[in-house]
Amino acid sequence: DTAVSQTPKYLVTQMGNDKSIKCEQNLGHDTMYWYKQDSKKFLKIMFSYNNKELIINETVPNRFSPKSPDKAHLNLHINSLELGDSAVYFCASSQNAGDYNEQFFGPGTRLTVL
Amino acid sequence: AQSVTQLDSQVPVFEEAPVELRCNYSSSVSVYLFWYVQYPNQGLQLLLKYLSGSTLVKGINGFEAEFNKSQTSFHLRKPSVHISDTAEYFCAVSRTGGGNKLTFGTGTQLKVEL
Numbered sequence: 001d002t003a004v005s006q007t008p009k010y011l012v013t014q015m016g017n018d019k020s021i022k023c024e025q026n027l028g029h030d031t032m033y034w035y036k037q038d039s040k041k042f043l044k045i046m047f048s049y050n051n052k053e054l055i056i057n058e059t060v061p062n063r064f065s066p067k068s069p070d071k072a073h074l075n076l077h078i079n080s081l082e083l084g085d086s087a088v089y090f091c092a093s094s095q096n097a098g099d100y101n102e103q104f105f106g107p108g109t110r111l112t113v114l
Numbered sequence: 115a116q117s118v119t120q121l122d123s124q125v126p127v128f129e130e131a132p133v134e135l136r137c138n139y140s141s142s143v144s145v146y147l148f149w150y151v152q153y154p155n156q157g158l159q160l161l162l163k164y165l166s167g168s169t170l171v172k173g174i175n176g177f178e179a180e181f182n183k184s185q186t187s188f189h190l191r192k193p194s195v196h197i198s199d200t201a202e203y204f205c206a207v208s209r210t211g212g213g214n215k216l217t218f219g220t221g222t223q224l225k226v227e228l
Contacts, residue, residue: 004157031214041202043158043218055213090157099208100146100165103216105157 003027004106006091012112013081021076021109023091031055032074033092033103034066043090049074050097078111086113116141116207120219127195128227135190135222137179137205145207147188148216149179152202161203164188175199200226 004025013019025032033056034046047066048056054066063079078085088108094101117140127133139145146165150158162173169181179190188205205219 041152041221043204043221045215045217048213048215050213056215092158094214097213099210099212099214100163101214102160102163103158103214105150105159107155107157 004091004093004104006089006106006109008109009107010110010112012114014114015081015083017081018077018079019081019111020078021089021091021111023074023076023106025072025091025093025104025106027093027095027104029093029104030071030096031094031101032068032071033094034074034076035090035092035105037088037090037108039087047074047076048097055097081111081113083113086111116145116209116217118205118207118217118219120205120222122222123220124223124225126225126227129197130194132193133191133195133199133224135203135205135224137188137190137219139186139188139205139207141186141207141209143209145209147179147181148206148208149173149177149188149190150204150206150218151175152204152221154201158204161190195224195226197226197228199224 031050033048049068052068091106092103094103119138148163149161164181172178206216
């Protein structure tokens with residue numbers, strides 16, 4: 001019973017393509033996040049949604065668009081993929097957006113742009 | 115804005131030896147402090163967190179950390195490591211009213227050898 005799941009696990013695609021990564025959590029949490037981990041393992045938050053509402057939107061190119069159809073899902077769509085988008089993308093969730101809440105991470109999606 | 119510094123990018127240690135992974139933070143407001151562990155090809159898992167109260171925090175897998183406000187540090191320790199502790203360790207902070215946005219350090223690779 002996976003708490004936070006992501007699909008696909010690996011994604012290899014050509015520059016210029018559009019792709020989506022899906023995330024689902026079965027923890028009943030209100031808040032979900034997307035993080036990007038670069039090749040040096042540096043983790044940076046991209047977006048956060050609380051009850052389907054965007055609450056954190058870091059300086060991310062507008063080619064990246066998150067979508068939350070319901071509280072349990074937060075998908076990430078990327079348009080016109082670039083080489084620099086190659087990274088591991090992690091979805092996470094927490095009970096709510098309170099600052100002390102543990103975040104539960106998914107297994108990651110390794111995106112490779114050729 | 116907050117920042118987190120993990121000075122040691124790699125820490126090699128022999129099995130059953132003690133280890134300390136260093137973390138320093140910078141913030142103009144009160145913060146909450148976290149240590150996460152990332153095993154190879156997996157997502158992150160919370161080891162422990164400091165919210166308030168006792169400055170010595172105990173976590174899972176025998177790890178503990180001490181919050182030192184005057185030195186703005188939150189070093190992670192384990193008295194006797196095991197091979198299975200080999201992983202990447204991330205220190206992170208969130209601030210009050212920040213929507214649970216985590217700011218991560220650059221990580222420390224702990225390599226336990228026989």
